[in-house]
Amino acid sequence: MRTALPNWCALVVTETTATFEKGRTEHDLPDIVIDVHAHTIPQTFLAAVGRDHRFRVRVEQRGPSLWLVHDEGYGYPVTPDFYDASARLTALDRMGVDAAVLSPSPTLFYYSADPRFAAEVAHLVNDGQAAMVAGNPSRLHAMGVVPLQDTEPAIRELERCVDELGFAGVHIGCTVGGESVFSPAREAFFRRAAELGVTVFVHPAYVGPRPGLEQYYLTNLVGNPVETTIAIGNAIFSGLCERLPGLRLLFAHGGGFAPYQIGRFDHGFRVRPESRVALTHPPSRYAPRLFYDTITHNGQALAYLVATVGPEQVLLGSDAPFDMADPDPVKSVRQCPLDDRARRLILGGNAAALFGWSNPKSEVRHG
Numbered sequence: 001m002r003t004a005l006p007n008w009c010a011l012v013v014t015e016t017t018a019t020f021e022k023g024r025t026e027h028d029l030p031d032i033v034i035d036v037h038a039h040t041i042p043q044t045f046l047a048a049v050g051r052d053h054r055f056r057v058r059v060e061q062r063g064p065s066l067w068l069v070h071d072e073g074y075g076y077p078v079t080p081d082f083y084d085a086s087a088r089l090t091a092l093d094r095m096g097v098d099a100a101v102l103s104p105s106p107t108l109f110y111y112s113a114d115p116r117f118a119a120e121v122a123h124l125v126n127d128g129q130a131a132m133v134a135g136n137p138s139r140l141h142a143m144g145v146v147p148l149q150d151t152e153p154a155i156r157e158l159e160r161c162v163d164e165l166g167f168a169g170v171h172i173g174c175t176v177g178g179e180s181v182f183s184p185a186r187e188a189f190f191r192r193a194a195e196l197g198v199t200v201f202v203h204p205a206y207v208g209p210r211p212g213l214e215q216y217y218l219t220n221l222v223g224n225p226v227e228t229t230i231a232i233g234n235a236i237f238s239g240l241c242e243r244l245p246g247l248r249l250l251f252a253h254g255g256g257f258a259p260y261q262i263g264r265f266d267h268g269f270r271v272r273p274e275s276r277v278a279l280t281h282p283p284s285r286y287a288p289r290l291f292y293d294t295i296t297h298n299g300q301a302l303a304y305l306v307a308t309v310g311p312e313q314v315l316l317g318s319d320a321p322f323d324m325a326d327p328d329p330v331k332s333v334r335q336c337p338l339d340d341r342a343r344r345l346i347l348g349g350n351a352a353a354l355f356g357w358s359n360p361k362s363e364v365r366h367g
């Protein structure tokens with residue numbers, strides 16, 4: 001269901017999304033900071049992985065730190081802010097963030113697992129998400145995961161996330177079983193997400209070894225933004241954004257390389273017939289209908305993103321608590337050459353509008 005519109009902002013339900021009316025002044029905007037890209041590893045997951053080899057991950061104690069080590073060979077420390085609400089609130093305070101939309105780590109997607117097991121994992125993870133935000137409903141909000149390798153169970157879990165658990169949206173990967181997440185097999189899922197009016201956060205998962213990415217952590221530094229770029233290319237060129245104008249897609253890491261290459265997308269659309277098979281307008285018409293987080297690690301890149309897609313489409317993100325996170329995302333936005341209205345939209349106004357939170361500041365301060 002679509003959440004009731006906030007009373008403190010003027011929303012315009014366009015053919016694509018609900019966004020702030022472009023003519024509103026900064027005096028109409030809420031003064032709030034919301035992090036929409038922040039991860040968890042719920043306690044329900046940590047408690048279950050040791051009991052079942054199908055998770056293909058183990059919890060290790062390394063000195064004072066807890067680590068998750070995956071069978072593929074990669075691992076990372078699991079600090080308490082991943083799974084403990086009060087530690088997370090302390091971390092938000094440290095970053096100057098009022099509220100966060102918490103999404104499970106992409107390593108919890110389980111798209112390669114047996115579909116029935118993946119559905120169990122999604123259920124378990126989402127119950128953990130609900131428990132983590134339950135005590136702090138004004139500051140902590142949850143997104144869920146869905147077993148996308150099978151569309152019907154994915155739709156059922158999406159509906160449970162929205163209707164039963166009250167989540168702000170769902171968190172999905174860029175690929176499922178080696179194909180684009182936006183392949184026609186999953187159109188029914190995205191159609192249902194559009195009907196429900198929920199935000200779908202699209203995030204690259206573990207890319208794995210690929211030629212040229214073996215060293216220097218390029219699997220993440222290059223591979224992750226490439227995955228997101230491919231996802232945006234498929235979302236636009238497949239015509240999905242055209243067919244489902246109400247679908248709210250939020251892309252990680254500033255949209256990868258897609259905003260920087262939108263001119264190339266348009267040129268291809270003009271000169272190559274295969275780029276027009278499912279699309280009637282140039283790709284640059286659809287890029288400003290998608291949402292993007294601020295995680296570019298570069299003020300000029302962020303300013304370019306905002307100029308390209310519009311300040312109404314960009315939302316504060318940190319990627320905390322991973323080491324690739326922006327350690328001070330609020331400062332990154334404040335130092336970016338933006339006008340005051342754009343800054344306030346990006347820091348939290350857009351997120352509050354997107355998720356339909358009314359009077360967020362007063363709720364946050366008393367949460």
Ligand SMILES: [Zn+2]
Nearest residue numbers: 037039203319
């Ligand atoms: Zn992330």
